[in-house]
Amino acid sequence: MLLYILRRVVSAISVVVVTLVASFALFFLAPTDPAGVICGPRCTPERLADIEASLDLDKPAVQQIGLYMKGLVVGRDYTAGGVTTHCPAPCMGYSYTLGQPVTKLLAQAIPVTISIVIGGAVVYLTIGIMAGTIAAQHRGTTLDRITVGSTLIIASFPYFVFALLVALYATFLPESQYTPFLEDPIAWASGLLTAWLCVGVTNAASYTRYSRASMIESLGQDFVRTARSKGITRRRVVYRHGLRAALTPVATIFGIDLAFQLTGAIFTESIFGLPGIGLLTLRAFGQYDLPVLMGGVLVGSAVLVTMNLVVDILYTFLDPRVRLG
Amino acid sequence: MSDQTIRAPQTVTRTARPRDENEEPYLEVTDLQVQFPTADGMVQAVQGLSYRLPLRRTLAIVGESGSGKSVSSMAVMGLHDTKTARISGSIKVGGREIVGMSEKDLEEFRGADAAMIFQDPQSSLHPYFTIGDQIMESYRAHHNVSKRKAKDRAIEMLDRVGIPNPQRRVSQFPHEFSGGMRQRAMIAMALVNDPKLLIADEPTTALDVTVQAQILDLIADLQRDFGSAVVFITHDLGVVAEIADDILVMYAGNAVEHGPVDKILGRPLHPYSWGLMESIPALTGEPQPLHPIPGAPPSLLAVPSGCPFHPRCEFKDRVAGDLCRTLKPELIPRTIDQGRASRCHLKEPDRVFDTEILPRLP
Numbered sequence: 001m002l003l004y005i006l007r008r009v010v011s012a013i014s015v016v017v018v019t020l021v022a023s024f025a026l027f028f029l030a031p032t033d034p035a036g037v038i039c040g041p042r043c044t045p046e047r048l049a050d051i052e053a054s055l056d057l058d059k060p061a062v063q064q065i066g067l068y069m070k071g072l073v074v075g076r077d078y079t080a081g082g083v084t085t086h087c088p089a090p091c092m093g094y095s096y097t098l099g100q101p102v103t104k105l106l107a108q109a110i111p112v113t114i115s116i117v118i119g120g121a122v123v124y125l126t127i128g129i130m131a132g133t134i135a136a137q138h139r140g141t142t143l144d145r146i147t148v149g150s151t152l153i154i155a156s157f158p159y160f161v162f163a164l165l166v167a168l169y170a171t172f173l174p175e176s177q178y179t180p181f182l183e184d185p186i187a188w189a190s191g192l193l194t195a196w197l198c199v200g201v202t203n204a205a206s207y208t209r210y211s212r213a214s215m216i217e218s219l220g221q222d223f224v225r226t227a228r229s230k231g232i233t234r235r236r237v238v239y240r241h242g243l244r245a246a247l248t249p250v251a252t253i254f255g256i257d258l259a260f261q262l263t264g265a266i267f268t269e270s271i272f273g274l275p276g277i278g279l280l281t282l283r284a285f286g287q288y289d290l291p292v293l294m295g296g297v298l299v300g301s302a303v304l305v306t307m308n309l310v311v312d313i314l315y316t317f318l319d320p321r322v323r324l325g
Numbered sequence: 326m327s328d329q330t331i332r333a334p335q336t337v338t339r340t341a342r343p344r345d346e347n348e349e350p351y352l353e354v355t356d357l358q359v360q361f362p363t364a365d366g367m368v369q370a371v372q373g374l375s376y377r378l379p380l381r382r383t384l385a386i387v388g389e390s391g392s393g394k395s396v397s398s399m400a401v402m403g404l405h406d407t408k409t410a411r412i413s414g415s416i417k418v419g420g421r422e423i424v425g426m427s428e429k430d431l432e433e434f435r436g437a438d439a440a441m442i443f444q445d446p447q448s449s450l451h452p453y454f455t456i457g458d459q460i461m462e463s464y465r466a467h468h469n470v471s472k473r474k475a476k477d478r479a480i481e482m483l484d485r486v487g488i489p490n491p492q493r494r495v496s497q498f499p500h501e502f503s504g505g506m507r508q509r510a511m512i513a514m515a516l517v518n519d520p521k522l523l524i525a526d527e528p529t530t531a532l533d534v535t536v537q538a539q540i541l542d543l544i545a546d547l548q549r550d551f552g553s554a555v556v557f558i559t560h561d562l563g564v565v566a567e568i569a570d571d572i573l574v575m576y577a578g579n580a581v582e583h584g585p586v587d588k589i590l591g592r593p594l595h596p597y598s599w600g601l602m603e604s605i606p607a608l609t610g611e612p613q614p615l616h617p618i619p620g621a622p623p624s625l626l627a628v629p630s631g632c633p634f635h636p637r638c639e640f641k642d643r644v645a646g647d648l649c650r651t652l653k654p655e656l657i658p659r660t661i662d663q664g665r666a667s668r669c670h671l672k673e674p675d676r677v678f679d680t681e682i683l684p685r686l687p
Contacts, residue, residue: 221448222443222445222448222449223448223449223450223451223452225404225443225449226441226443226449226450226451226511227451228404228435229402229404229435229436229440229441230435230436230440230462230463230466230514231431231432231433231434231435231436231437231463231466231467232432232436232462232463232466233432234428234432241451244451244453245451245452245453318453319452319453320452320453320498320500321452321498321500
């Protein structure tokens with residue numbers, strides 16, 4: 001198990017490095033002119049050269065990647081306009097539009113995004129699995145049809161339309177804002193509640209359908225018939241035997257889906273004004289703030305591989321036949 | 326052992342216990358009908374099945390897939406969903422009526438008075454719970470005991486069904502067991518509450534032949550010790566010869582032949598039973614072509630008129646007046662042999678068997 005985790009961590013790091021190199025190539029080597037944008041319309045050649053030097057844009061691409069990675073591991077010094085600033089590891093450079101170290105910006109944004117994604121997941125997994133299980137047990141009845149019908153309606157709404165409607169009309173919900181959890185857990189929860197409900201309800205639709213299908217399959221399995229033949233209560237047959245087996249496929253989908261939830265957080269953040277990674281990178285994109293973009297991509301991929309690793313490890317607790325190693 | 330189970334079934338390896346007509350039946354099925362309403366019509370899965378089974382006796386129910394052998398046994402266990410199945414007639418187990426019993430009473434009955442072993446132990450055991458957990462759950466459903474005591478009981482049962490090292494095996498998962506061991510564990514789970522009726526639904530079909538013989542021995546052995554009545558569902562006549570006292574041949578939801586196993590296998594009287602025997606390959610002597618029964622079992626949505634077997638029967642022309650097509654024969658004694666019955670219009674079936682079928686058998 002430990003060896004497995006170690007191996008997965010190594011492969012996760014290599015995935016992040018590949019992402020880093022690829023996005024570096026895309027952003028820094030593309031025919032953009034970040035220094036020119038930063039410098040503005042009234043730019044002197046000296047100032048432009050100074051900015052280029054501080055961004056290391058005057059060095060060969062391979063050396064630029066090397067310096068960036070070095071900054072991540074040991075930190076680096078920046079010299080701009082004759083002033084040298086030290087950027088401690090993990091250094092991802094400076095945002096030239098916000099004038100702050102990228103690491104600091106990201107450290108503020110990551111908890112926001114993760115709070116939205118995890119909190120939303122709690123909501124949609126709870127609603128989805130419960131509704132799916134109930135619908136599966138009453139398969140073919142009116143209750144089942146209503147459940148399946150309403151999931152179809154919710155799922156056919158584009159997410160941003162739904163979120164905008166919630167933001168506009170659900171004014172009875174607490175105002176969206178981000179308070180760090182450690183500062184005030186209650187404010188943290190109430191500020192995120194609307195976003196959670198929004199993410200939760202829309203995604204609950206598809207999780208209801210996954211759970212329902214999985215549960216119907218599971219209830220038709222031979223081991224459920226065996227369980228019934230033992231004389232245990234119906235409730236125990238359905239929840240202990242049926243649901244337990246039905247959860248594994250749902251967990252698999254959840255693992256894959258997390259990636260999309262992270263990307264989708266950009267909508268939630270912009271609509272509810274929550275300062276997460278999505279909002280940060282979106283702003284950086286509009287302003288050619290390349291160090292921030294790079295940092296966002298890097299952290300996004302790191303969070304993703306970590307979450308996938310966590311889901312894989314959780315899997316071994318769900319299905320004893322899965323042995324890691 | 327293993328070659329006995331697959332040799333021609335005339336060799337009855339087990340002397341059936343003498344039959345006592347007055348023996349009190351533990352299981353009594355009377356005119357059982359099971360129907361499933363579907364969008365395409367009513368599926369007539371079991372049509373008027375009756376049999377009696379006393380304690381310490383084994384009844385083998387044989388027939389092709391879809392003949393109603395499993396469906397009737399699921400009805401005995403009260404396992405059919407009352408929303409999808411229509412059941413009529415009577416099933417009495419130890420004097421208690423199962424048909425129409427409340428779900429709560431059924432929960433008390435299942436596993437305690439009657440237990441079932443299924444065909445494929447791989448899919449019939451829950452993959453996520455340990456063997457011990459699953460046996461303990463059965464025991465604790467009917468006994469108010471601590472986990473500790475239930476675990477001791479599970480270990481005792483695993484030991485009883487011949488699983489070596491039960492203290493260690495009890496906390497293993499089904500996937501850590503071999504096929505034969507899994508079926509032993511299933512048997513341990515079924516017998517943990519000392520049920521007086523055991524239904525084995527093709528318990529050896531998914532196992533390889535050498536393991537089959539061991540499992541059959543185990544079931545026969547346990548039956549002797551526990552004194553239970555056993556219903557053994559199979560399509561393997563070799564297995565029937567090995568284990569059963571009585572045999573019930575089913576076709577399209579009907580019993581077509583019923584009686585003591587030595588008599589029925591020694592001289593079957595129904596053309597369908599003949600067909601089953603002719604379908605058994607001979608493993609000794611010159612290789613000979615098989616004589617499978619022509620055609621396929623009928624759809625249970627539209628069971629043929631008259632005798633349900635007539636479309637596949639090569640003897641229907643010997644019965645005068647198109648009787649096979651128009652009149653369903655009764656299940657009654659056809660020869661002077663008492664205690665056996667068959668459902669066929671054919672005159673002198675014993676003579677037909679001796680002169681025409683017996684020479685064709687391998």
